[in-house]
Amino acid sequence: MKVFFLATSLILCGFASIAQVKKTNNSTSSSIGFSIKGKINGIGNSELYLAHYFGSTQQVIKDTAQADAQGNFVFQGKDELPKGLYLISFSKNRYLDVIIGNTNFSFETDTLDPINHMKFQNSAENEAFFGFQREMGKRYVELRKLEMEKKDPVQIASIRKEIIQYQQSWFEKNKLLFVSKLVRATFEPEIPPFKKKVSTPKDSTEFYQYQFSYYKKHFFDNLDLNDERFIRTPFLQKKIEKYFEDLVVQQPDSIIKDADLLMSKIKNKEVRRYVIYKIASTYETSNIVGTDAAFAHMGEKYYVGEASLWDTTTVRQMRDRIKVLKPLLIGKRIPELLLTDPSGKRLTTASIPGEYTLVYFYDPECSHCKEETPKLMAQANYFKSKKISVLATSIARNKKQWTDFIKEYKMESIYNGIDIHPSAKSGKEEYYTDFLRTFDIYSTPIIYILDKNKRIIGKKIPTDKIQDFISFYENRQKELGIK
Known part of the structure; x- marks a missing residue:
């Protein structure tokens, strides 16, 4: 690469x-x-x-x-x-x-x-x-022994009750100490009993929905989100990761909604900084298509929007990053590409027909591109069956390398373009596109997939995952009743 x-x-x-x-x-x-x-x-x-x-x-x-x-x-x-x-x-x-x-x-x-x-x-x-660790360790050894030996269930229930009573007494005795908060943060929220009798499949669905909804709503109840000492423990990070991995739907709108809800509960400056950083860093590098919209939201609202929390370099870099990302979010119409094809004619994204357009950014000297391009071309029949047009765009401005690459990898059947344009006045070559700032091309190859209106539906899709992505996208459209 x-x-x-x-x-x-x-x-x-x-x-x-x-x-x-x-x-x-x-x-x-x-x-x-x-x-x-x-x-x-x-x-x-x-x-x-x-x-x-x-x-x-x-x-x-x-x-x-x-x-x-x-x-x-x-x-x-x-x-x-x-x-x-x-x-x-x-x-x-x-x-x-x-x-x-x-x-x-x-x-x-x-x-x-x-x-x-x-x-x-x-x-x-x-x-x-350490007193808590000693006592709990001793009691759990006793409990595990009884469970393994399959002793009287009444005796096991009695030990469990003793453990709960000890914990309650310990929390009350040490309620003014940080250790009480620390231990409590390891406890899961306790879900109250479901009030309705479960006797039908519909009841079961309601039961599980109730459990999930209550658990998610009360997930952070046992952790003081405004005590900055929790930054210097493993528990805050683990809680945030579990919440967003297991309880939040990995779609931009859901991530943004839950992130804003969590941030509304945090007033402490240092905890606020830490949680903003954790959520944003998660979705800055996520492999899930479209979740970079959550990163852009976090950057815009909580970095640029709360600039006093950060140093000026961080805010400036975040502002620049958002400027690149926002026009490239899922659902946005891709910025127009103005290219020249091998015959010298102008080639634009808008001029390419098809139900889908696959834009393939590459560099003729890139070793990874040389590995991936044959995989791309091997899918020609699939592309034809799905009315997918492929626009292969060289980001390097060397005509000979470009044309040699097209010939070597038999790319004549797809659209090929390069950002070299002869000036009508001087006859000299002109360049129109900043690939880094306009298309976020920081490595090659990179693939964008567009719908028939040239809106981005997928980006940075691996070459061997194109067909899987199209199938997923079409199935999702059917579920939503979109033709």
Whole structure:
């Protein structure tokens, strides 16, 4: 594939300074922002690092420490640590999750059973956190044993009831601590019983619709969307991803509606920035046709429209990106192509007949184009049966390479064009089209599929998926009653 421009991840620059992995030097200053003393028996003379989560896929290193022969170490620095869920990595693929609220505490444990042997001093958050893990771990071991042994269902139900009672008591006892919010965020919304008796297929449909609707509406109830500490946990990212992957119809209107509804609930500036970034980045790079309209919406409404949240470079780049994308969204009439065909005559998109038009942008020197073009031409009979006209457009302005490419790949049966035009005044060659800015051609080959009115119905479709896409499109039109 020949790549001309890196068109993805523009919005990431708004978070670049936050999400970078960085190391905070230990401070010898008398001003201490954090001091975490630890002892892990069994890790003598090892290096450890302290990092906070940034969503579920990144960690930001804040400090490193060297354990002595007895496993003693200190994380220490003059700057305050941002609050949230951290991890302490103490050996290969082994780590402890700890909550950073109070930044001056100590703990001791060992490598044999870090959770059950953990003891904290001066950290109510972590005492409650590890106490919950110990108690729940013990109770679930007991429950799983009974279930595997297929013991008395009444006994199993009793254990389950005890677990619920313990959780309720624990939440009440620790309701003022962040750990209470953190644990609650892992719970799914509880769906109330369906009030109607299910006795017919129609009742079943209503039952499942009720469950889905309630679950979706209350999906974020257990997560405080205005507590920025959740940015530094895995749970906010996982919730957003699950919501948009599993509960939102992957069509632009649905994505936009649900994104706006979610954003209406978020007032905290940092959480707002993070959620905007997550949704926009998802649909900037999505492989689902048409969802870039959701990206354009997020960019226009929440980047350009809320410019104070971002740096000026991010806003400018987003504005430029939207300017390219909006005319190319599904349903838009494709910008007119003004080309010259091999005989020297003018060739335009509008002049090409057919129920569909397939615009194939390529570069004669592109190795991937040389692989894909034979696959395109092998579908000639299919194109004819569906009244699909193919317009192959060279984005490189070299006549010999262009004509040689047409001859080598036997493309004479389709429409061929190049952006070279002799000037009527000077006789010199003129170029009309900025392929990057007008058609978002940052790599080749790229395919646009148009309906008979030259409106975009598909774009960036792989060559071997053209027929599948046409079938999907026609079936969808039938479902909607559109001829």
